Amino acid sequence: MIPDDSRFETDPEELVPDPPGLPEDWSVATPDPSDRFDVARLTHLLRAHERHGRGWAGSGVDDVLVEVSEKGLxxxxxxxxxxxxxxxxxxxxxxxxxxxxxxxxxVVERGLDDVVARACSDVLVEWAVGQARTVGSARGLDVQQIDTGAFADDDRQHTWLEASGFTRVRTWHQQSRPVTPDEVGLVPDPAAWESEGMRIRLVRRTGSGMPDEDDLRDVHDVLEGAFVDHFNSWEETFDEFLHRLREDPGHRWDHWWLAELLDGDEPQPVGALVANVSESTSGPDGSYVSYIGVLEAARGRGVAKGLLRTVIADAAARGRDRVGLEVDADSPTGAHGLYSSMGWETTYVTESWHRDVPVTD
Known part of the structure; x- marks a missing residue:
């Protein structure tokens, strides 16, 4: 269940009473999501961080509001x-x-004096460690993991994270594939099609237009089962899963697909794909594969390839020019080879850095 109230400490002074190394008169506070100047400044910082790390900025105001709005909190x-x-x-x-x-x-402003920038980083980390203890305690844990990301070419971030007790644990290839209009014919109909005992379809919609809850639960169950043995997989409740994906600015209910085997008396859900919209300010939008998973018992039957062909055909039907996704550089499933064979190429690389925080000293 999603808690009605945040598990976090809302007062930064409780966690960082004496900010380490900050210049005199600098302060630590919470941003005001109702203040357009605060939101604009956070957007500017995030976009500058992205430009430095990978060469271009992709985030906008909506992405910032996911983090700071009342709903996000x-x-x-x-x-x-x-x-x-x-x-x-x-x-x-x-x-x-x-x-x-x-x-x-x-995120720390680019161009700050090195000493001041490092002090800002130390403050953010100290605050995050305090929050890890707070939320870990609320969940009844002994250890709370902090999981943060960095661009592969961001040496400044790497230096700070390593000095703050984080360890680089994984590399991720961020990939993209061009889509052409004729690829609308890759599958008979992106909404639903069948082949050789397999059916791929969009999640059903009720009379109110909302998705069928049983279908959504099947998507959640398939993805939980498909990733149970994958790197850093943590159990996520259905409510947590649904709440998080609906927060994404690019979320659309008509971008959720189920793959079913039709061998038995009843269709058996074995695969799922959840995509969203990657909006563009300078050209056609794209689609992005947030999740694709196939249960181990169904692998080798073309389920993953069928789901990917479906999302490509759907993107072509919508006039989009690309489909993006993320792949674990060390994936044990052979996903990298499948994506490469279907035209995906790496555009930039990111890393996961972890620190395990004991909840009680």
């Missing part, structure tokens, strides 16, 4: 470092992602 908390003039120079955000796993966003 049910499972998130934020902190900022302000200079004497009140300008935000650094931003940290934590997300109670699943039992045992807390995500951490760590």
């Amino acid at each position: 049910r499972t998130r908390e934020n902190v900022v470092v302000r200079d004497p003039g009140g300008e935000i120079r650094a931003w940290g955000s934590v997300h109670d992602r699943a039992g045992g796993r807390m995500l951490f966003v760590h």
Whole structure:
């Protein structure tokens, strides 16, 4: 269940009473999501962080509001470092992602003096460690993992994370594939099609237009089962899963597919794909595969390939020019080879960095 109230500590002074190394008159506070200047400043910091790390910025105001809005604060908390003039120079955000796993966003302004920038980073990390203990205690855990990301070419971030007790644990290839209009014919109909005892279809919609809950639960169950043995897989409740995916600015209910085997008396859900919209300000939008999973017992029957062909055909039908996804560089499933054979290429690389925090000293 999603808690009615946040598990996090909302007062940064409780966690960082004496900010380490900050210049005089700099302060630690929470951002104001109703203040358009705060939101604009956070967006600017995040986009500059992305441009430095991979060469271009993709985030916008909606992505920032996912982190700082009142709705987002049910499972998130934020902190900022302000200079004497009140300008935000650094931003940290934590997300109670699943039992045992807390995500951490760590952004410090580019161009700051090295000593000041490092002090800002130390403040963000100290605050995040305090939040890890707080949320871990609320969940009844002995150890709470902090999971943060970095671009592969961001040496400054790597240096800070390593010095703060984080360990680089995984590499991820962020991939994209072009889509052409004629690929609408890759499958008979992206909404539903069958072949050789397999059916791929969109989740059903009720009379109100909302998705069928049984179908949504099947998607959740398939993905939980498909990733149970994968790297850093943590059990996520159905409510947590649904709440998190609906927060994404690109979320659309008509981008959720189920794959079913038709061998028995009843269709058996064995695969699922959840995609969203990647909006563009300078050309056609794209589709992005947030999740694709196939139960181990059904692998080797073309389920994953069928789901991918479906999302490509759907993108072509919508006039989109690309489909993106993320793949674990060390995936044991052979996913990298499948994606490569179907035209996906790596556009940039990211890393996961972890730190395990004892909940009680």
